[in-house]
Amino acid sequence: MIHRECGVLKTTYEADMALYPLPIAKYTVAAFAVLFLLIIPLTLHEYYLSIANLVWISVIGALGLNILVGYTGQVSIGHGAFMSVGAYTAANFVTRLGSPWPINLLAGGLMAALVGAIVGIPSLRIKGLYLAIATLAGQLIIEWTINHVTFISGGVQASIEVPRPRLGPYVMASQHAMYYFLLFFVVLAIVGTMNLMRSRVGRAFIAIRDQDIAAEIIGINIFRYKLLAFAISSFYAGVTGVLYTYYLGIANYEQFQIGVSIDYLAMIIIGGLGSVLGSIFGAAFVTLLPIVIRYAMEAFSGVLFSQATVHNLIPALRLTLFGALIIVFLVLEPEGLNRLWRNIRSYFRVWPFAY
Amino acid sequence: MRTYLTVFIAALVAMAGLVGSVVLASANHEIVIGLQCDRTGATQIVGTVLCPGFHDYIALVNSKGGVEGHKIKALEIDHEYKVPPGVEAYERHKKEGAVTMAIYGTPHIYALAAKLTEDRIPGTSPGFGSAAAADGTRYPYIFPIAATYWSQGAAAVDFAKKQLGGSLKGKKIAFIFYDNPAGREPIEVIEDLATKEGFQLKTFAVPPPGVEMGAQVLDIAQRYRADYVIAHLFGGAPGVSIKEFKRVGYPLRKVVSFVWGAAEANIEAGGGFGVAEGYYAMQFAGVGKDYPVLNEIREMYKKEGKAAPKEMDSTVFYNRGVLIAALHVEAIRNALKAKPDGKITGEDTKKGFEKISNFTLGGLVPPLKVTPTDHEGGGLVQIWQVKDGKFVKVTDWYAAYQDVVAKHIKEAAKK
Numbered sequence: 162m163i164h165r166e167c168g169v170l171k172t173t174y175e176a177d178m179a180l181y182p183l184p185i186a187k188y189t190v191a192a193f194a195v196l197f198l199l200i201i202p203l204t205l206h207e208y209y210l211s212i213a214n215l216v217w218i219s220v221i222g223a224l225g226l227n228i229l230v231g232y233t234g235q236v237s238i239g240h241g242a243f244m245s246v247g248a249y250t251a252a253n254f255v256t257r258l259g260s261p262w263p264i265n266l267l268a269g270g271l272m273a274a275l276v277g278a279i280v281g282i283p284s285l286r287i288k289g290l291y292l293a294i295a296t297l298a299g300q301l302i303i304e305w306t307i308n309h310v311t312f313i314s315g316g317v318q319a320s321i322e323v324p325r326p327r328l329g330p331y332v333m334a335s336q337h338a339m340y341y342f343l344l345f346f347v348v349l350a351i352v353g354t355m356n357l358m359r360s361r362v363g364r365a366f367i368a369i370r371d372q373d374i375a376a377e378i379i380g381i382n383i384f385r386y387k388l389l390a391f392a393i394s395s396f397y398a399g400v401t402g403v404l405y406t407y408y409l410g411i412a413n414y415e416q417f418q419i420g421v422s423i424d425y426l427a428m429i430i431i432g433g434l435g436s437v438l439g440s441i442f443g444a445a446f447v448t449l450l451p452i453v454i455r456y457a458m459e460a461f462s463g464v465l466f467s468q469a470t471v472h473n474l475i476p477a478l479r480l481t482l483f484g485a486l487i488i489v490f491l492v493l494e495p496e497g498l499n500r501l502w503r504n505i506r507s508y509f510r511v512w513p514f515a516y
Numbered sequence: 517m518r519t520y521l522t523v524f525i526a527a528l529v530a531m532a533g534l535v536g537s538v539v540l541a542s543a544n545h546e547i548v549i550g551l552q553c554d555r556t557g558a559t560q561i562v563g564t565v566l567c568p569g570f571h572d573y574i575a576l577v578n579s580k581g582g583v584e585g586h587k588i589k590a591l592e593i594d595h596e597y598k599v600p601p602g603v604e605a606y607e608r609h610k611k612e613g614a615v616t617m618a619i620y621g622t623p624h625i626y627a628l629a630a631k632l633t634e635d636r637i638p639g640t641s642p643g644f645g646s647a648a649a650a651d652g653t654r655y656p657y658i659f660p661i662a663a664t665y666w667s668q669g670a671a672a673v674d675f676a677k678k679q680l681g682g683s684l685k686g687k688k689i690a691f692i693f694y695d696n697p698a699g700r701e702p703i704e705v706i707e708d709l710a711t712k713e714g715f716q717l718k719t720f721a722v723p724p725p726g727v728e729m730g731a732q733v734l735d736i737a738q739r740y741r742a743d744y745v746i747a748h749l750f751g752g753a754p755g756v757s758i759k760e761f762k763r764v765g766y767p768l769r770k771v772v773s774f775v776w777g778a779a780e781a782n783i784e785a786g787g788g789f790g791v792a793e794g795y796y797a798m799q800f801a802g803v804g805k806d807y808p809v810l811n812e813i814r815e816m817y818k819k820e821g822k823a824a825p826k827e828m829d830s831t832v833f834y835n836r837g838v839l840i841a842a843l844h845v846e847a848i849r850n851a852l853k854a855k856p857d858g859k860i861t862g863e864d865t866k867k868g869f870e871k872i873s874n875f876t877l878g879g880l881v882p883p884l885k886v887t888p889t890d891h892e893g894g895g896l897v898q899i900w901q902v903k904d905g906k907f908v909k910v911t912d913w914y915a916a917y918q919d920v921v922a923k924h925i926k927e928a929a930k931k
Contacts, residue, residue: 208611215600308696316931317700318646320626334634336607409603410630415623415696416599452604455593472567476556476594 178359202340210336212452217343218405219444221350223428224437225397228354230426231435232363233390234370235284239277239296240398241421242303245414247273247399249313252321252412262326262407269403270396276303277395278388285384288373300419307414320413323406339408346404350397354437357393366390370435431487433497442498450486454479546589547852547860549574549844550609550617552624557596558725559751561781563620567592568827569837570618572813577845579816584852588845595620599627610635615851616844616865622698625649625658632657637862638847638869642840643775643800647701647921648928650892652870657862659869659891661843661884662800665748666921667895668774669702671798673709674916675772675899676744684715690742692732692757694749695721702748702774708920718742726753733760748774755785758792769794772899779832783902795902796910801839802880803900803907804831809838809877832907839881846875882913895921 171177181187202210226240247269254265280299284292307314315321325334326342333342357363365386368376377383406412424447432443458475494501551570554563574590582588591612593605602624609617617632617639619625625645632639633656640659641649647664649655663671677684691706693699703719710717718740720732726749736742745766747757754777761768773782778797786792805828814824827834850868851860860868872886872893884893896913 206611208607211607212604215604317697317703318626319697320646322630325630409599409627411626413599413623413626413697416627420598448600451601472553472571472592473555473564476553476596479594480556480596 180355197344198341202337207336210340212449214336214339214343214408216445216448217340217347218401218408219425219428219448220347220441221397221404222401222425223432223440223444224350224354225394225401226425227429227432227435227437227440228357228366228397229390229394231429231433231439232358232370233366233387233394234373235281235387235390236289236293237281237296237391237394238293238419238422238426239280239299239303240395240425241417241419242300243273243277243280243395243398244402244405244421245307245412245417246276246303246395247402248406248412248417249307249321249414250399251403251406252315252323253313255323256315256321266400266403270399273399273402274392274396277398278392280395281388281391284387284391297419300422304414304418314414319415320411322411325410326407343404343408346400350400351437351441354440358437362386362389367435427487429497431490431497433499436497436499438502439497439499442502446490446498451479451483454482454486546587547583547848547858548609548612548614549588549590549841549848550606550612550614551590551592552602552605552618552620553592553594554597554620555594557598559597559621561751561785562776562779562833563594565779565781565827565830565833566837566840568825569834570841571837572816572825572828573809573838573841573845576809576813576816583845583849584856584858586848586852586858588848590841595624597621599623603627603631606631610637615860615862616640616847616869618840618844619645622646629655629658635862636866638866640840640844642836642843644698648925650890650895650921651925651929652887652889652891654929655891657866659886661869661872661886661891661893662839662882663775663798663895663897663915664892664921665698665702665774666705666924667892667915667918668748668798668897669705669746670709670917670921671895671897671899671915672746672772672774673706673713674914675796675798675911676746677713679770679772680743684713687715687743688740689715689717690720690736690740690745691717692720692722692729692736692745692747692749694726694753695723698750699748705917705920705924706746708924709917712917712920722749722753722757726751727756729753729756730760730763733757733766734764737761737764737766743770745771746774747771747777750776752785753777754782755787758783758786758795762787762791767794768792768902769796772796772798774798775800775897778900780830780907781833789902789905792902793904797900797902797907799832799898799900800882800896801832801835802898803835803909807835807878807880809842809880810835813838835880839877842875842877842881843869843872843884846872 229235229237250272251265251269254260254268280296283295287295308319325332333339365381368381369383369386373383428443428447429440431446433439455475458478553567554560555567571590574588577583578587591609593608595601595605606628617637619628619639619641622644625641628639636657638657638659640661642660642662645660647666649658650660650664676689680687706717720736722729722732736745749757754773761771775798778799783789783792817824847865847868850871851864852858855864870886870888872884874883875881876883882896886893895915898909898913899911900907901910
């Protein structure tokens, strides 16, 4: 993931299919494992872990959306709603049946996949902006349904309290426990996506993205693979919704409104369409940037302005800075943070002997 | 290429260093209140005025030497009325050692309910949030500390009854509401009261974002011909409703609004006090500038040689900010009285909240009585009317149909 050789120098199929194309890749993965499994959770304060947990949740959602938008080339503004489908399915399973979290998680994902595939049906006939509007309709319909059908929403408040997930006798409630709980699914999602894209299905997705007529001519069943892309992507979204529900202890539809769908689209565009690392970068960037800006403003603005002005200034400036920085990064590198990272890497590969 | 990479890496390093330094600087021995605000986002009309009110009261308390000798620090974080930043704000407040938290927003109080209880930190949801949280045994760490939507609904029906001559038998009441969970919450109580009082009830949903309600208002005025209207709208919607009622010629003296359609800003959005003449609005904090505590705040600014902030002119939201701050400070005061060494925890402030009784701040705060079982404090409201360019008090603090509200709280606790 981090280490890829420039150019294609493979001479055997085995070398091409290898998960670790360079020996050093193994060590980096091991180093990252130590960092994220031991160093970060054991040294950082709970507060930073809570931020990490928000990042983990968005990483899974962004990966899912990237499968659809980045790899298959189908736009969706309905992912917030697919998350809510997962969240409410799991919440209903747990309150009505009392089922354990692995079942709820799977049920939430599968239900979201089903709904996603249905919302994805228009993609068979329309593309681009037209499809965006069709999925927007899906978002609004799902929002309305959850808001008004009390069988799903569990009452007029449209919120269902969910008990903390348990692992045997151990209740996962603290940020530390949640960190590992969420990280497990992040790893699954990353490995799953990377492998999906190496498979026949993934290559079919990419073929559809690049030119769907050509893909159909070389024998890819467009109907099947487009809906499959919607289903897989929505499965990720559903799982994100369930994890978010478990993280907060409540399913509430107001947490999955249209703004969330837009935020996730922003993540993958900033991070880089059609790349796993880009989804991670984008999710981290969109979640962390407002927090970092606030810290910076808190540190600096007290020097220049009075306390009351600072209080008014921070939120307003944070929003504008956030917008401005997104523009700056996209102007700097239209292909997203992933490309920026690759540029940095290839620069240092030959450093200090740059040409 | 080389330059921009250098700049980029330098910026990253600077950011990282900054984060580290701020973290070190924030160690202190003040008593911290976590304050969530919404000065940006969908409901900024509230936050831009309410939060300065909160800070001004804290500054006033500190200028008088603090609470039992301890200074108070209100740490504000803006969350744009979005849930993930609200969760982050909660964790930040917890890290900074907040012993009580002023949560803002219905989805936020839902999202944080489990955490507040697990971490044993009291959180307040004044005038919004889950009405069921009034039950202190079911939600031990959530404090509505102001009339919930259920109490507001009961008070509105009672007010309509008095306005219509003491009986609602056979009358037609319209309930126009913002179509989200918070908007729908009071319906079950009002429906119950419809059977009890024998009036006809029809509900009219206004879909978010609440700027389009011409059809609903026309329906209320001309087809349904409501005898009285109860309005429960948020953000920009109350202003639109005033305009629409005016347009179809429905008398505004037959409209009573819940607490989030009751501020100067809402009236001005509806065309000003001249247009809204007659409109009734429900309040959970006193309205106007004539309270001793507000005079003290003005004095405080005068002593510093500054003019009083312009937010003070928007008295409804500003006074609510003062009320919320005052109740938090009062809870801290009660906690410190029990533990004078100043080492109070969330559990102590929880007990502090539960001791609040007859703390009125010269009439700005209703005479609440918060107990371990009743975290709402009685559900008291006042009704004010738009008259001659200002709000005029119509009723004193009152609560109505408390038996019906109590029944719903009990049923909710069973779930």
